[in-house]
Amino acid sequence: MTGGGTAGGEGPAGPGATGLSYAKATALAYDPFMWVITLGRYRRLVAAELDRLGLAGDEKALDLCCGTGIVAAEVARRLGPRGEVVAVDLSPAMLEAARRKLARLVRSGGPGGGNVGAHGEDHGEARLPRAEFIASDASDLPLRDGRFDLVTLFLGLHEVEPDRRLPVLQEVRRVLRPGGAGLVLDIGGRGPAWKMRVARWAITALEGPDAWTVTEPGVPSLLRSAGLEVEGVRPVFSGAFEFVRFRRPG
Numbered sequence: 001m002t003g004g005g006t007a008g009g010e011g012p013a014g015p016g017a018t019g020l021s022y023a024k025a026t027a028l029a030y031d032p033f034m035w036v037i038t039l040g041r042y043r044r045l046v047a048a049e050l051d052r053l054g055l056a057g058d059e060k061a062l063d064l065c066c067g068t069g070i071v072a073a074e075v076a077r078r079l080g081p082r083g084e085v086v087a088v089d090l091s092p093a094m095l096e097a098a099r100r101k102l103a104r105l106v107r108s109g110g111p112g113g114g115n116v117g118a119h120g121e122d123h124g125e126a127r128l129p130r131a132e133f134i135a136s137d138a139s140d141l142p143l144r145d146g147r148f149d150l151v152t153l154f155l156g157l158h159e160v161e162p163d164r165r166l167p168v169l170q171e172v173r174r175v176l177r178p179g180g181a182g183l184v185l186d187i188g189g190r191g192p193a194w195k196m197r198v199a200r201w202a203i204t205a206l207e208g209p210d211a212w213t214v215t216e217p218g219v220p221s222l223l224r225s226a227g228l229e230v231e232g233v234r235p236v237f238s239g240a241f242e243f244v245r246f247r248r249p250g
């Protein structure tokens with residue numbers, strides 16, 4: 001689903017009569033939309049894949065193309081106060097939704113209370129990581145070299161213009177520390193032919209023809225071109241999508 005917009009702009013005006021911008025409406029609709037198209041499985045799928053990483057809890061994590069923060073919140077649940085989550089998205093409306101989601105995690109007590117304030121401030125006593133929210137293009141990150149132990153990029157790469165995908169992954173390599181790990185979820189294109197035809201039709205209808213081009217040459221190949229080592233590929237949703245684990249060579 002396209003979050004759209006640029007760091008400064010909120011996209012075309014939406015239903016003007018309601019005063020709700022297109023970007024805000026998209027951010028509001030995203031979680032229910034994901035719930036419906038995955039039959040409520042998306043958050044659990046994300047959680048299970050993050051569990052496979054076996055995080056220690058003190059990692060500095062970057063969630064790129066964070067959208068409404070589904071992935072960032074799941075990463076935060078797995079980190080302690082020595083950890084850090086930085087969430088980046090082009091769309092301020094999506095970032096605001098992510099900020100609210102992380103703040104709710106704190107209010108609910110999280111996995112044991114927390115220190116992620118509504119504006120990413122540190123409340124001290126807590127057992128959740130610090131969180132920061134940055135409006136930026138993923139291909140030009142205002143973040144220092146080697147800052148992160150982990151980078152996640154779920155369902156974002158196919159939304160990036162085809163000629164900006166490699167620059168995004170080169171930025172991922174730059175901000176990962178040597179030996180740091182990463183996880184991409186995106187269109188895989190490896191399922192049975194008839195399922196792939198249906199998936200291609202649906203994704204093209206929803207996201208436009210450019211989205212599917214991420215399958216050519218495919219995420220693992222793009223990661224290698226960016227100088228990252230692919231460690232494993234796990235197909236999901238009958239191979240229409242895949243998790244790709246990688247590492248920055250040490």
Ligand SMILES: C[S@@+](CC[C@H](N)C(=O)[O-])C[C@H]1O[C@@H](n2cnc3c(N)ncnc32)[C@H](O)[C@@H]1O
Pocket residue numbers: 001002003004005064065066067068069070071088089090091094136137138139153154155156159160161
């Ligand atoms: C389909 S959503 C995925 C959200 C989240 N990662 C998840 O798994 O639910 C894709 C997000 O990528 C963001 N996005 C698209 N192109 C981007 C870019 N070049 N830089 C940063 N964010 C981008 C959109 O604004 C949108 O919020």
